[in-house]
Amino acid sequence: MFWLWKRPKSQPDQRKKHQRKRRRKRRRRLPRVLPHDPLSRVLYIDLTKKSFKVKDRSDLFEKYIGGAGVGIQLLKEECPKGIDPYDPSNPIVFAVGPLTSLFPLASKTVAMFKSPHTGYLGESHAGGRSAVAIRMAGYGALVIKGSSSRPVYLAIHEDSINFRDASALWGMESNFTVGRIIRENEPAAGMRTIMRIGKAGEKLVSYACVTTESYRHFGRLGLGAVFGSKKLKAVLVSGKRTIPTANKSEYRKLYDELYHTAVESPLMKKYHDLGTAENIEPLNMLGGMPTRNLLTAKFESAKEISGDSIAENYLGRRLACSHCPVGCIHIAALRIPYEDETYFYKTSMISYDYEPIYALGTMLGVSDPKGLLKLMDHVESWALDAMTTGVVLAWATEAFEKGLVSEKDTMGLKLAWGDYNTYIKAAHNIMDQPNDFYAALARGVEHASSIYGGSDFALSFGKNEMAGYHTGPGTHVGHLIGARHSHLDNAGYSVDQKILAKKQLSPEELADALMEEEKWRQILSSLTICFFARGIYTPEVTLRALKLTGFELAKEDLDRIGDEILREKNRFKVREGFSLDNVRIPKRIFETPTPLGQLDEAFIRKAVEHFKKKMLEEVAPEKGGAEKAEA
Structure with a gap:
């Protein structure tokens, strides 16, 4: 005799549960990259x-x-x-x-x-x-x-x-x-x-x-x-290959939607008209513009080198990246006379953005737009990173003023704020490294200050030189905890302006806000979306676009993937010996007021400690497991 066992109503249907589990596994096994892609x-x-x-x-x-x-x-x-x-x-x-x-x-x-x-x-x-x-x-x-x-x-x-x-x-x-x-x-x-x-x-x-x-x-x-x-x-x-899509009509529809959103967006219009250089005057008015190695956060000559001024007097053309309708790349046309010829000129086409203007302009006290463009042109020609070069030269100028380095070290160059001709020569020496001082500068301010002193005003975070923002605690905490120690990791300056100005966050809340932003930016940079378009590529739009390339994902998948990528980056750093315990915080950032007031060192350190506990300690290799982690 066979007995028919009847499942109690209160017990979950295990068969259906297993079926759902099998369907989920099957979905995970489905290829996400389209055939022929x-x-x-x-x-x-x-x-x-x-x-x-x-x-x-x-x-x-x-x-x-x-x-x-x-x-x-x-x-x-x-x-x-x-x-x-x-x-x-x-x-x-x-x-x-x-x-x-x-x-x-x-x-x-x-x-x-x-x-x-x-x-x-x-x-x-x-x-x-x-x-x-x-x-x-x-x-x-x-x-x-x-x-x-x-x-x-x-x-x-x-x-x-x-x-x-x-x-x-x-x-x-x-x-x-x-x-x-x-x-x-x-x-x-x-x-x-x-x-x-x-x-x-x-x-x-x-x-x-x-x-x-x-x-x-x-x-x-x-x-x-x-x-x-x-x-x-x-x-x-x-x-010249053709890239397939899952649905051509839906693809054309979404493409047109994204295109029109981009060209009609007020933010994108700003990037087209003036580019990121438009930010010079607003940030200066706020008192968040690092000037002369952050001795102050306002530059008295900001108007002369602003986006409006350069566009009005020197703009030669605009360019766009491939598949971008915005055209935010601004090129200045600078006529430079030949030294040994009368009435003969060469025209240099020089790309300019907010960051080079900050680093080679306000940070060095350079107010002459022609001189600034000349300095940019040389730095570009030698393919030095403009942002780091400017911060390095600013540190060197202050170190020279304070007597930490001498004319013997600088090979006769008298570094002085605003002297762009001397800065051009100094940048050439950094490239060429003719003596120990310039060889030290060629490794950044962290290294140079460890030899010559002046670490209190050596403006680097995690050994990466600071970006052009002194807007509040968010920007500097963002530099310290970002995977690259870059302002673009988590846009701490934006947190300062949008959140802290309205609501006072605790150190823990600030660190959490920066981490959440950085996790989403992992998705954008995995899609290789320009961060300027982060307001256009919302999670919903991103999922629609991904579906047309074969990726069937949900919002929670994006959250999970972004979190994992960020942890993988930090795992690599920890594997290579990184520790927040060894990261120096420049004292200069606490001496110069921000638009949100004087920074509190205890607040900054609490935010960093919270990040350390939440991210770095979780990704650190287990004790005795270094070989396993390496494998």
Whole structure:
């Protein structure tokens, strides 16, 4: 006899529960990258062996989307623990995302590497054509390792990978000239990008940048120096592949929606009309503009070098990154007379933004717009990071004033606020490093102040020089706890202006707000969305766009992925020896008032401690488990 057992009504239906679980597993197993989409193809290049291979890394792209999420995983895989950043095995990773080449403003390329400037995570984003070129060449990421015995540049024309001799380009003073020569010798159909270094990268200045399309940069943390250590002068990528979508009619509908939102947005109109330089006067009026090494937060001559003034007197043209309708890149046209010719001029086209104006203008007390543009032009030509260079020169000027360094150290240069001609010569010496003082400056203010003193006014956070904001506690806590110690990690300055001005947050609440913002920015940088478009790509819009590229995700998935990417970045930093216990907070930030008043050191330290407990202690390797973590 068989007994029929009847499940009590109060007990959950286990069969249905298992069915739901199986459906969830099945959904997780579904490929998220569309067939014939080359996003999951990763090109691995070995400069030492002059060899390459392509691997399908769907495992990474389906889990971490692309960009920053995939980039940090590739960095962890390829970068041996504890290596010197100039070791040939330090990888250069370029990664793009599924929205790249399909939607407006998905125009950034994410670079990941071990930073020679900080010794920890190196991450830099650049616009221009690089992201679309990599995507249309048929790749979602490039991984470059090894070191060439002689200078080379890579020419990647879709599946044709070429190692070109760059001996004739090595040592050229201007990276603009390098770009022109490569462009003329590498004709290609479709979309093309040329990412190259200047002389600063060859000389291993730890904050040398990589220039792309002449006016965009992988600016911070020293990617240019990693290029230089590998004898890699440039990377050219070209391609003309078509990228599929899941539903063409829905794709066109969403594209038009995003396009019109971008061009009709008042914020985007501001970026088009004046660019980020529009922020100079408002921030100065607030009293949040770092001036003369933050001796004050107001610059008396801000109007002369404001976005309005430069646009009115020098604006030559506007440019846009690929697939961007905004055109926020502003180029100044500066006529400069030849020294030995009468009535003969050359016209320099100089890209300007808020950050270079801050770093090479207000931070150095430079009020002459022509002089400022000349200084920018030289820094750009040598491919130094403008922001770091300005902060370094500001520290050096104050150290010179206080007698910590002498004319012997500066090789006869009398560093003085506003003297742009002397700053041009000093920047050249930083690039060339003719003595110990300039060699120290070529490694940043953290290193230089450890030798010559003046650490109280050496304005760096986690060894990365400060950005152009002194708006309140949010900006400096954001610098301290951000994965890159960058103002763009979590926009602490925005928290100061939008939240703290209305409501007094506790240190813990401030740290939590910054962490939440940084988690969402991991999603944006994995999609390689320009941060200017963060108000357009809301979670809802982002999910609609992802669905059209094959990614079936929910809002909670984005939250989870963003949190995990941020933790992975911090795991890498901890693995490489980072500790907030060793991070110096410059005393100068407590001496100069902000728009929200004098900063409280105890408040800053409590916020940092809260972040440490919530993030760093959770990602730290288990005791005795270093080998496991490394594996």
